[in-house]
Amino acid sequence: MTTQNLLVELFVEELPPKALRKLGDAFASVLADQLRAQGLASAASVVTPFASPRRLAAHVTAVLARAADKAVQQKLMPVSVGLTADGQAAPALLKKLQALGADVSDPAAAVAALKRAPDGKAEALFYDSIVPGAELAAGLQKALDEALAKLPIPKVMTYQLETDCELPGWSSVHFVRPAHGLVALHGAEVVPVKVLGLTAGNTTTGHRFEAALPRVTIAHADQYAETLARDGAVIAGFAERRAEIVRQLQAAAQQVGGGVRPIEDEALLDEVTALVERPNVLVCQFEEQFLEVPQECLILTMKANQKYFPLLDAQGKLTHRFLVVSNIRPDDASAVIGGNERVVRPRLADAKFFFDQDRKKTLASRVEGLSKVVYHNKLGTQGERMQRVRAIANAIAERVFGQIVAQHAVLASAEGEIARDYLRSCVDMAAQLAKTDLLTDMVGEFPELQGIMGGYYAANDNLPVEVAHAIEDHYKPRFAGDELPRDHVGLIVALADKLETLVGMFGIGNLPTGDKDPFALRRHALGVVRMLAEKDLPLGLDELLHCAVPAFGDKITDPTAALSDFIYDRLAGSLREQGYRAQEVEAVLALRPQRLADVAKRLEAVRAFAALPEAAALAAANKRVGNILKKAGEVDAHVSEVLLQEDAEKALYAALQATGPQADAQFAAGDYTASLRTLAALRAPVDAFFEHVMVNAEQLDLRLNRQGLLKRLHEAMNRVADLASLAA
Incomplete structure (x- = not known):
């Protein structure tokens, strides 16, 4: 059968820019999938999505005008139901065949044409038929309806169409935006389909202002993008338009010179791509006096409110120039440039006003205002929350500062006690002031700047640099891959802040469900994991959770057990995403290692152990030992040499005595790989033990002694990880 390429375009009013890319991809993929399901397209058919501010389109290669006929076998009913005792067709069978379109004028012939085959315990009747292949018009209509029904529309709107009947009236249409045109071409032929009150044709509309023709005629499905670009002044492909914007941004930055570069922001680039049909990048500027305002404020207002691309210098500092992606290309762009400069x-000026006003009050003067801001109806105000964060931060600081004073670059030469007092005071001050920037005008206008502005205002108040950094950093890591707080003061306050949220929400039963996590508890848990693991703080996870609970008093029930499970689950998922096998992760986390910095080393040790020839046998033996001990109940690890009777159990005891101390020393030194490698020498005596020794001997003292030997073996082998998890 011959094929032609297919093009479908739906022309609409301006689509929501943040959803455009997803809408375009979904429209094309569902349309193609439906065509394949009907046999009109094949797995080899190539699908190309198009999406611009005012159109969704798809190009599908190798589409048939009519799908091939298909042989179908349908189960009718059990033989005992469909046939009488003498083999004649029962009324129920004839009725079923008639419904399927079979000829039942000769019942005997109709029965003879059926197949009989086993179906479970009974025998059933099956009817073979040929289903005609779908015609393209009908198949495309079904595919198009399905594609529109499955669009991930953020919000549906309702609009009316004038009815085409003789009686006056209106009909309602529900879609993301009002639709005004439909193109459907199979090669050069129009496919007669209808959607949203529109009938397909071969003409569309180009750019609002710069199209060469008021109506653009698409002569062939393969000429869609080329014709729109030539006659309609529209780059139809989202990816092509995005690439053109990137090219122009780079070219404009080079034109400015001085090593400047446009800010990198993938979300902004996608949004701007969804706003223009014919991009034209222009260079604009603003007064240099505005650079006195923190650059984060200026960058955010230009990106969020105006969709501009700020230009940064070689050191990453904001310049007074920015790039605009215009949707028109006038011969003289000065009016467009001037208009954008006036708008920004x-x-x-607002950002500068907020910054100047905020600096008139110190952060300390805003602390009292936190008590007037509700945090949660069960957990009180932001003021109460601040006091809990302070208590948790001070508890953490008490535990860790003895170790980190020597690592603190600023205070490396200070006396330990003075340094501890200084750092402890910095932690307390940062925890007290961390949330005060929520009450500033700048953060009220731009919530994304919380923490960042607090750092600037702390510096303006001449607070210690550690305090300013901690206030700025205590939200970190804000997202996957984000940097961690830069010093230990910030690290402790960040830990305290995240623990307060986790313990508080778990303590009142406010847990994440499905994809709903309004308090970002999953992200907070991963943040705690990263800080403990990557900064190697001298704290066990459970110890950390226990030191946070008292800060809540009687507002919560102790959630330590559930929260610990939650954090280990987050850690397990993160490790699997990093490429560790599920068995390896399960083996290590089964022991609930408290120092999370050890987890990576344990995983590498398990991976190295699994590669040893002794690994499989030892893992299987370890699983067997675990099962024996579980059935035995409480077992004392004591072993009496006098009660060792069999040569195999004496050999295992001797091997444990020889390898145990060395493996223990390697474990204590943190060399987990060497510790497991040392224990691999136990394979032969373990195999011999299970081959020649009856563990559950009838004599009680022998049985208990052998169980004690296995208990000691189990403890020695499972200090790094639960090796039974590696058993096949």
């Missing part, structure tokens, strides 16, 4: 000026 009030935005920057």
